[in-house]
Amino acid sequence: MDDETAWVQAGATLGELYHNIANKSDSHAFPAGLCPSVGVGGHISGGGIRPSGRKNHECERRDPRQGIDGRGSFLGHQRRGGASFGIILAWRVQLVRVPPLATNTQNKPIFARVYFNSLFLGNAKDLLELMNTNFPELGLQEADCEEMSWINSTLYFSSYTNQPLEILLNRTMKYKVNSMKGKSDFATVPLPKSAYHGINERLVKENSEREFVQHIWDEGEKEKKHLKWSREMYDFMEPYVSSSPQRAYLNYRDLDLGFQKKGERSYSRAIGWGEKYFNGNFERLAKVKKMVDQDHFFGDMQSIPPIS
Numbered sequence: 312m313d314d315e316t317a318w319v320q321a322g323a324t325l326g327e328l329y330h331n332i333a334n335k336s337d338s339h340a341f342p343a344g345l346c347p348s349v350g351v352g353g354h355i356s357g358g359g360i361r362p363s364g365r366k367n368h369e370c371e372r373r374d375p376r377q378g379i380d381g382r383g384s385f386l387g388h389q390r391r392g393g394a395s396f397g398i399i400l401a402w403r404v405q406l407v408r409v410p411p412l413a414t415n416t417q418n419k420p421i422f423a424r425v426y427f428n429s430l431f432l433g434n435a436k437d438l439l440e441l442m443n444t445n446f447p448e449l450g451l452q453e454a455d456c457e458e459m460s461w462i463n464s465t466l467y468f469s470s471y472t473n474q475p476l477e478i479l480l481n482r483t484m485k486y487k488v489n490s491m492k493g494k495s496d497f498a499t500v501p502l503p504k505s506a507y508h509g510i511n512e513r514l515v516k517e518n519s520e521r522e523f524v525q526h527i528w529d530e531g532e533k534e535k536k537h538l539k540w541s542r543e544m545y546d547f548m549e550p551y552v553s554s555s556p557q558r559a560y561l562n563y564r565d566l567d568l569g570f571q572k573k574g575e576r577s578y579s580r581a582i583g584w585g586e587k588y589f590n591g592n593f594e595r596l597a598k599v600k601k602m603v604d605q606d607h608f609f610g611d612m613q614s615i616p617p618i619s
């Protein structure tokens with residue numbers, strides 16, 4: 312703890328990481344995803360987002376990892392898509408300092424059935440003052456706020472409030488069985504009202520209480536109908552989000568963006584998803600891929616192909 316870092320092996324879950332840090336220190340944390348049973352291996356190598364992750368984003372908080380690339384050499388690079396370059400064995404992560412109290416909020420629906428959820432690193436009094444000065448339109452009230460330690464906020468966000476912390480160590484945690492389709496966009500400028508109206512209409516039409524980026528439905532319901540809805544919502548959002556390329560989040564793998572069959576390695580086809588996931592870095596990553604894994608040993612349906 313002296314250097315405020317921790318080693319985590321790629322086979323650990325996020326819950327195990329959170330739990331082990333909390334065991335050593337109540338003033339340190341590593342902000343990563345919401346669901347404790349998600350694996351560190353794919354999550355960190357793909358980015359990782361969560362409340363407070365913007366400020367303390369783990370992408371900036373990783374150190375040289377241990378890994379083996381396609382040539383069997385040591386990997387010391389950062390920010391690559393997992394599964395394209397090699398196997399990562401462990402990360403040294405930079406911990407962030409957290410105060411004794413964090414405040415979680417969930418207030419009334421803002422529009423349709425959309426809630427404003429947040430995590431504030433501080434007490435409710437300070438948060439209310441800040442929010443009511445800067446975002447009075449959200450109407451945040453004391454009753455919407457719940458103070459707890461950072462580690463308990465991991466339970467809150469994974470819907471395990473009031474459960475013992477040891478639940479974070481459960482690697483086979485069962486969620487309500489659902490089917491899910493994930494699509495993602497990056498909004499780089501504030502959405503205009505017309506976008507909110509369109510989102511509202513579509514949420515009401517689908518009778519959905521779930522967020523539209525990850526559309527979740529009960530197993531057994533008609534899959535085609537829900538997939539169609541997700542794709543229509545994605546098409547509707549296109550004019551309002553990043554363009555040239557329209558960006559996507561690597562950890563919400565979306566095979567609608569294209570994919571390759573086993574053994575295929577077409578760079579021009581991979582541009583379809585590669586530029587969305589990696590933006591202007593895609594070509595450079597494909598050149599690095601050529602250097603470290605020209606046989607494309609580490610390949611999956613959307614991995615980075617080698618080019619010269």
Ligand SMILES: Cc1cc2nc3c(=O)[nH]c(=O)nc-3n(C[C@H](O)[C@H](O)[C@H](O)COP(=O)(O)OP(=O)(O)OC[C@H]3O[C@@H](n4cnc5c(N)ncnc54)[C@H](O)[C@@H]3O)c2cc1C
Nearest residue numbers: 321344345346349350352353354359360393394398399562
């Ligand atoms: C219930 C749930 C909740 C989620 N919540 C969030 C969230 O809050 N925030 C967020 O950002 N994302 C979230 N995600 C997305 C999650 O980050 C990705 O699904 C991530 O890829 C999961 O990693 P994994 O190791 O568990 O999965 P895997 O399917 O095992 O791995 C994903 C990819 O990474 C590669 N990989 C895994 N380990 C290694 C390794 N050691 N070396 C090299 N490559 C490796 C795999 O080959 C695969 O291509 C969530 C996913 C689920 C299922």
